[in-house]
Amino acid sequence: MTALAVSVVGSGRLARLRSAGGGWLVVASALMLLAFVLAAVLAPVLAPYDPDLPVLGNVLAPIGAQHLLGTDQVGRDTFSRLLFGARTSLVGPLAVVVVATVLGVATGLLAGWRGGWVDAAISRVLDILFAFPGLLLAILAVSLFGKGVVAPVIAMAIAYTPFVARQVRGLVLTAKARPFVSAYAVQGFGAFSIATRRVLPNIAPTMLAQATVLFGYALLDLASLSFLGLGVQPPTADWGAMINQSRGAVLLGQPLSAVVPSVMVILTVVAFNVVGEELGDRIAKRDR
């Protein structure tokens, strides 16, 4: 989670990597993400088997024509579970990012625009929130409201809010100093109207870039929670939960059903980071 701090500070680190390898990495990442989203949407159509149906005669099957990616420890088709798992694994982080962005933009805009004691108070609260890692707050939420996804998603969104708010506040302060803002003020536009209708669109691309990177981290945190058995509950398919349930098979020397969702998690997060940093770089270039 604290990785966020770094990703925000260090956006654009991939520039050299890309110039070395060309834009193919970004294109490949974007296409892969698109494919994953499509797979999640079309899961009921694409999945060859019922993802939750155990077939005890066919446990831990290897990769083959029958089962594209083998079966897990109770004989469920890994490929089908991967497809349905994409839904839970992608919708959770999406909710985290949307809520965190809404909360963060609201508080950051307020702090940056009003300044003074409002800014000081909001900044203090954000500083304190920084001390609560997303996963810790999510675990606390589970202990209060029980296992599941809704409470952790809200808790995580709150934990991610400071990262968005701080960035928005900085952007607003910069935007406020630019001539177009005073031009609107002179024309008689109200502060609220300028802030929401003129400044907000101005900073929106940067927020999108940050949200993309945040998505990757939210996915990691939520998958970790499901791995701990506190998030998505069985039998629902989820990449983190799938890895958790395959731990016994791993110890028996049958890691396939754990490796497949692991690869999915890594690929998705790498792709989100690559795309997010590319967006960040483009915006930085545009603003320069």
Add this chain to the structure above:
Amino acid sequence: MTRRLGPWPAYLARRLGAVVGTLVVTSFLVFASLHVAPGDPVAFLVQGRSPSPEAIAAVKEQYGLDQPFLTQYLHWLGGVLHGDLGRSFQFRENVGSLLTARLGTTLALVLMSAILITVVGLAAGIIGSLHAGRTADRFVLVLTTLLAAVPSFVAAILLISLFSVRLGWFPTFGAGTGLVDRAYHLALPSLALSLTFIALVGRVTRSAMLDELGREHVEVALSRGMPRRTVVRRHVLRNALGPIATISGLLVAGLLVSSAIVESAFGLNGLGSLLVQSVDKGDFPVVQAIVLIVVTAFVVVNLVVDLLQPLIDPRSLAGTAAR
């Protein structure tokens, strides 16, 4: 020199004040969360268990639930400050002694990981920055990009699968006894915990070094014929350490939370696995205590990092550090 160090006490007081403020608010939030839980606090605390009237009375007494909210908080905070973190329901033991028994494993794990992260992360970042744009740098970039996306539980499972099950080099379970045995048992767990953070520290180091390498004073030193090694060590690395330390401090929170995942994956009896187990069993006093400890550790580590900054770079106190 004395003039520059003048504001030190003021700086110290300001930072300490902020830390105390954060801790007070944190303790309040952690305490108040009990009342956020749906339903009656007593029912929530004893959830799922068939409580005897004495047990209910004990819970009420411990949390002072008959008293007004603010009194409850102060009562609880007073206990915490005196080391009384309440009683665990699942172990029927004082939370304090429960935590002390498990602290060693977590500390050893986090310490080993911290060493790994610092050594490998710094090395990767320095090598990358000194070979910017060349093969070594590209290798560092690709590897850190990949590792930054490997969550600790995935690393744990893959490491267990390869090194413990397939090759049989390392144990899959337990923390070992004695120094050597413990280090051996914790080798894979600390590696699993470190990978992401090595990548992050490596990237931060690389970019901080590149920032410094591009500065005029570095060019001047080089043009005066000073050996590159000396310039890198005394002018580049020294200046880059400040930002690296700041960001490393921020990573500590993530490290502590991730240790919960690694401990669970490797069956280690540490604070993290205790947290997960306590959430699972609805043992709220233990959850509260561990959340409080993690946040406190994070805040204290960052205080130390901040207080060390003037030692790394005396200009930071005078506010004249090149930014």
